[in-house]
Amino acid sequence: MTVVLKLGGSVITEKDEPETVDRTALSAAVSAIADSAVGEDIVVVHGGGSFGHHHAAEYGVSTTEGTHDVDGVQAIHGAMCRLNAAVVDALSEAGVPAVPVHPFSAGVRDADGDLSLPTAQVTTLLSEGFVPVLHGDLVAHAGAGATVLSGDELVVELAPAVDADRVGVCSTVPGVLDEAGTVVNRIAAFEAVESALGGSDATDVSGGMAGKVRALLALSAPALVFGPDALPAFLAGENPGTTIAGDVDL
Ligand code: IP8
Incomplete structure (x- = not known):
């Protein structure tokens, strides 16, 4: 069984302290990965949190608003590389054969904003027994300079x-929440939850929960959104939090 796991940036960093790793949360996530039966069949992706x-936000860059400011590019990409090194180091110390993969060096958006991302390095690393660790980053964007890649x-x-x-x-919330704050067990269509999801968090330049759900619905594999406490259960094959499954028969 192959798993793609995203660790939300807000989970592993101190959200309100620029460039600060939440060591307790990171080590809990790392232990869950190291102790799970998934073994090396896992690709880890982490978000930006208080790094990216x-x-x-300081340089006004998002997934659609680009920059040509080289200082901005270095600040954003550099911060994400520092967070990536912290995640890779923590996984390595726990015995996970983690290796960094930096999307800025590989991906590109065309003038319509469509992303093209080579993945042969990731699939090859995985089949060679490594655990690739990618991260939200910047990406070269035709006509816009560089934009955020979430x-x-x-x-x-x-x-x-x-x-x-x-x-x-793996998010800071226990799943996708409805207007009453209750976890929605399953989402099969965006329209069913659109009004409950509302806008994105002001500090999240990548579209918040609404953008996340919309993107995950397009996958052919089921995607689960859950809180940090449920990470061991997810890795054990259970279905905590919200299951987002557009085309999938569960
Ligand atoms: O936290 C954004 O990644 P995300 C990365 O997954 C940057 O949206 C550079 C802000």
Whole structure:
């Protein structure tokens, strides 16, 4: 069984402290991965948290608004590389054969904003026994300079490329919440939850929960959104939180 797991940036960083790793949360996530039966059949993606989003907001860069400011590119990409190194180091220390993969060096958006991302390095690393660790990043964007590439977009590109059986999005919330704050068990169509999801968080330049759900619905593998406490259960094959399954028969 192959798993693509996204660790939300807000889960593994201190959201309100620029460039600060939440060591307790990171080590809990790392232990769950190291102890799980999934073994090396996992691709890890992490988001930006107080590393990427902090600098992206400062330079006015999002998935659609680009920059030609080289200082901005270095600040955002550099911060994401520092967070990636912290995640890879923590996984390595726990015995997981983690290796970094930096999307800025590989991906591109065309003038219509359509993303093209080579994935042969990821599939090859995986089949050679490594655990690739990718991250939300910047990407070269024709006509716009460089725009943000969210970890959610990476998950959507990677899941079919590695033929993932399950996709997990570990978030700060225990699942997708309805207007009453209750976890929605299953989402099969965006319209059913659109009004409850509302707009995105002001500090999240990548589209918040609404954008996440819309993108995950397009996958052929079921995607689960759950909180940090449920990560061991997800890795054990259980279905915590919200299952997002557009085309999938469960
Ligand atoms: O947190 C965004 O990734 P996300 C990465 O997965 C940057 O949306 C550079 C802000």
